[in-house]
Amino acid sequence: MRRLILLCGLLLGLGIAQAQVRDFDRITESGTLRVALYQNFPPYSYEQDGQPRGVDYELAKALAEGLGLQLEVLWAPPGEKLDDDLRDYIWRGRVTAQGQLADVMLRVPYDRDYAQMRNELGELVNELVVMFGPYQRERWQLAFDRRRLPEVPSIHALRQHPVGVEVESVPSFYLSSVQGGMLSQETRHYPTPKLAFAAMQGGEVDAVMALRG
Structure with missing residues (x-):
């Protein structure tokens, strides 16, 4: 898992420096792992009595603990399309969030055709995002x-x-x-x-x- 996270951070960081993407060294130096979780999405990620709950929250917490880091949750209201969410929370940042990005985002549906989708110029639509580690089959x-x-x-x-x-x-x-x-x-x-x-x-x-x- 450590190597997967490192690969994700490095690829994104090299792809778009202005988005303030953190590479693995900066993540470990900060002592925190920022994980984007979908907001109000029980039973996977939601808040109850002001505390984060859900399957994905527990997974994010275990991931951070496994790396010796504190977990920082970025709640992500879903957009109209997955492209919007990946842009807002992974590689560019939301205008209202002052550019803060997640190091990892969970519950991203993986589909090979989508991952390899190209635009009218033949370029990968999500070339700045590394999709890995499927953990649930639906x-x-x-x-x-x-x-x-x-x-x-x-x-x-x-x-x-x-x-x-x-x-x-x-x-x-x-x-x-x-x-x-x-x-x-x-x-x-x-x-x-x-x-x-x-x-x-x-x-x-x-x-x-x-x-x-």
Whole structure:
């Protein structure tokens, strides 16, 4: 884990110096490890009675302790897209946060296609971010309203059909990037899967793609 953190810090630091990214030496000298955790995201990361709680918080604490460092949590309200979160908390910084960046961010959904996604110039969209260490496997399924979408033999059947997904979820990243982003315009984002299903019942979307608990 030590080598992985070192690799992440060095690559980001070399990639964009003006963002005040800390390399591994500066992290250890400071005595603290800054970890970005999604805000209000139980059971993974949230606050209870003013204290941080959750699976990801415990993991971040163990990571810091394993490196002999104190943990500093940076609470991250999720943006509209993962690109926004990586930019705000990993490599550029938020304007309102005075440029303070995290050394590590947890609960970043890993998808190989997304990690290798390129822009119109052929450049990696997230070249300043190193994605490593997947620690939880998740599965997702598709539910659809047969009155508006009789069957879904393949992903192409979702064309011209709005699909509800949870913000910052693997289904969101998948639909936004699959087949060159052909479904990105039909993807509708909701704060929770429950609200996405309510939207389908209300006729706002024809299908919902969500993680299976």
